Ligand SMILES: Nc1ncnc2c1ncn2[C@@H]1O[C@H](COP(=O)(O)OP(=O)(O)OP(=O)(O)O)[C@@H](O)[C@H]1O
């Protein structure tokens with residue numbers, strides 16, 4: 810069975826990419842690999858600003874983990890509705906690197922992302938994650954432009 814990778818950061822933009830991506834997988838007869846990456850850069854930024862707050866690092870990590878579980882549950886429920894099998898992946902690292910690596914490891918046919926994410930500065934065409942994935946991917950990338 811062919812697979813598409815849907816990357817989600819739990820934002821309303823990525824949710825719209827999930828909705829489209831799951832529908833597309835259904836029409837293609839494909840499975841979905843749903844991926845949320847706990848952003849190591851966010852953890853590093855926190856650690857830089859709070860070098861004396863050791864518990865805070867764990868707290869931010871757990872908050873991001875919870876956000877990821879929630880985002881992946883959303884994909885799973887959409888998959889269930891549509892009858893599309895969904896594999897959930899919750900990993901930590903730099904989002905672009907992890908998305909590209911998992912696309913290769915899972916042998917996906919296509920990557921689906923939102924044009925924007927959590928930062929969601931809607932005067933921008935694309936966020937840094939979607940722009941870098943388009944630039945570096947070894948497979949086709951579908952960027953779903955979401956409504957703010
Ligand atoms: N941590 C992540 N894990 C999985 N997918 C992600 C992650 N971050 C972003 N994405 C994917 O990339 C899309 C675009 O998000 P991106 O982060 O590029 O935009 P942004 O948050 O608005 O801008 P920036 O992060 O550059 O400040 C999201 O809709 C989502 O599909």
Ligand SMILES: [Mg+2]
Pocket residue numbers: 818926927928936938
């Ligand atoms: Mg972002």
